[in-house]
Amino acid sequence: MAEENNIQVPRVKLGNQGLQVSKLGFGCMGLSGAYNSPLSDEDGINIIKHAYNKGITFFDTADIYGNKANEVLVGKALKQLPRENIQLATKFGIVNADISNMVVKGTPEYVRSCCEASLKRLDVDYIDLYYQHRVDKSVPIEDTMGELKKLVEEGKIRYIGLSEASPDTIRRAHAVHPITAVQMEWSLWTRDIEEEIIPLCRELGIGIVPYSPLGRGFFGGRAIVDNVTADSSLTLHPRFKGDNLDKNKKIYGRIESLGKKHQYTPAQLALAWVFKQGEDAVPIPGTTKIKNLDQNIGALGVKLSENDLKELSDAVPIHEVAGARSYEGLDNMVWKFASTPPKDSRVST
Template identity: 75%
Template sequence: MAEEKKLVMPRVKLGTQGLEVSKIGFGCMGLSGVYNSPVAEQEGIAVIKYAYSKGITFFDTADIYGANANEVLVGKALKELPREKIQLATKFGIVGVDASMMMVKGTPEYARLCCEASLTRLGVDYIDLYYQHRIDTSVPIEETIGELKKLVEEGKIKYIGLSEASPDTIRRAHAVHPITAVQMEWSLWTRDIEDEIIPLCRELGIGMVPYSPLGRGFFGGKAVVESLSQDSFLANHPRFRKENLDKNKNIYLRIESLAKKHGCTPAQLALAWVLEQGDDVVPIPGTTKIKNLDDNIGSVGVKLTEEHLKEISDAVPLSEVAGGRSYESMANATWKYANTPPKP
């Protein structure tokens, strides 16, 4: 196994605007449910504090996670940590999600209301990195970013990010105010951003923040060697449905075999592959378990050559991955532009 206790968490510049973060971030969403039942408040706070004690300073949340509950939880954890040493990211723009649609909103007025509400729930004076979570194509991106620029000027946010944005949207947004980071799904079995998004972000000096870098836990053994609760969101995810999972298990077994060769766990190998994609890449795996958190941290000790990276990539042919990658593909993404105000 990679030796976690001997590791020092590296720090990197995320983008070219000055934001410095830990090389691995922590995605807080799972602490408030979605993949599993929400953890008890003190348990969630303890996980965040443990991550910080191991060198993770970059924490990611969003107003939609747990219907605002995740931001409240993160805010309580921050009260027990040195705020000036934390890089806090949150997101706005998804109003709601159900079985058939995702409701998004990106008007300037809504962006400001959401930011003010997040500041209150988090109990902070500023947000280090504020993302538009999903793009509302009924509102010109220039208008949304224009409002976020005002929030930067007012000191309420320090840096601006986009999540799940198209190349055109990224370029147009960046022309209004420098975008510091783009958050996209990126893992061994989700790699569609490599053709256009990654080259564009590097051209513009924008950092990459991969979410679900372990394939929503798949490369950690979820649903393969670890049981999957039928109450979990993943029970209906295309890649975890039985007919597809039976095919995808072969991919996991290949990574498991390669991990043994590298003396690490499958999760560490899969996460190390993401980490090795560049110094401008900062994945944000999440977990509710200290054991898994230690495992993720240990991935920074797994060193891979170009030959190793190719061997790992080749073990996961995208043509063999069964099922779509996300909620959007699962629900065929009926996007609704909602008029619902943010919750206080």
């Protein structure tokens, strides 16, 4: 098993605009609930501080997490850490995160108001990396990016990111102001970004931030070793339900067997696979447990040959993964936009 105590978390360039981050980031969403019950401020702050003391400096939040409570929690933690050493990322754009009533907004006025509100909740003077969380298809991406560019010029944000954006949107956004990072789901069982998004990011010099690199905890044993609680959003996720879960347990069994063979945990193998996809990929797994955080750090020390990596990939054939990667109904749902669709046919996709 990888010994995390002896591992130094390296620093890497995220994109080619000058941002440097720890090779392993920390997704803060779960600290305020989502897959689990929210932690107390004290426990959440302790986990963030532990991550920092272990060498993680890249922390990811969003205004929608915990209905704004997550940014407040992260802000409190930052008061106990040297701000100049932290790379803080947050997001805007989702007005309502209810899966049955998802609303997104990307008007210039909304961009600015969200940024100002996040700065206040985080109690910081600037945001290192500010993402559009989801693209508002009713607003040309050029309009949204124009306001983000102004915020960079004013020093309120330092770098711009996009989350779950299409190749066309990424290109058009990058033409207005360089995009530093694109955040997308990427893991052993979610690889649909490899065909177009990854090559495009590498062509344009954009860093890649894989979220849910452990398959929303699946490769850490969620729903297999650990139960999914009734208050978890995973009860609505197709891959964690009924026959789909039964089929996916077979995939976990293969990774578990490979873990025993290589003397690593399944989570460490799954995270190491993401690390091995390139230096420009900086995953941001989240956890509410110090033990799991230390194991994630240990994944940086996993040694895998090319044959080992192929063996890992082959153990998770994408056509065998049961269930969509998004929440039930989300892929087929008509997203609701808070703005009136423009006449401009170049709306974002």
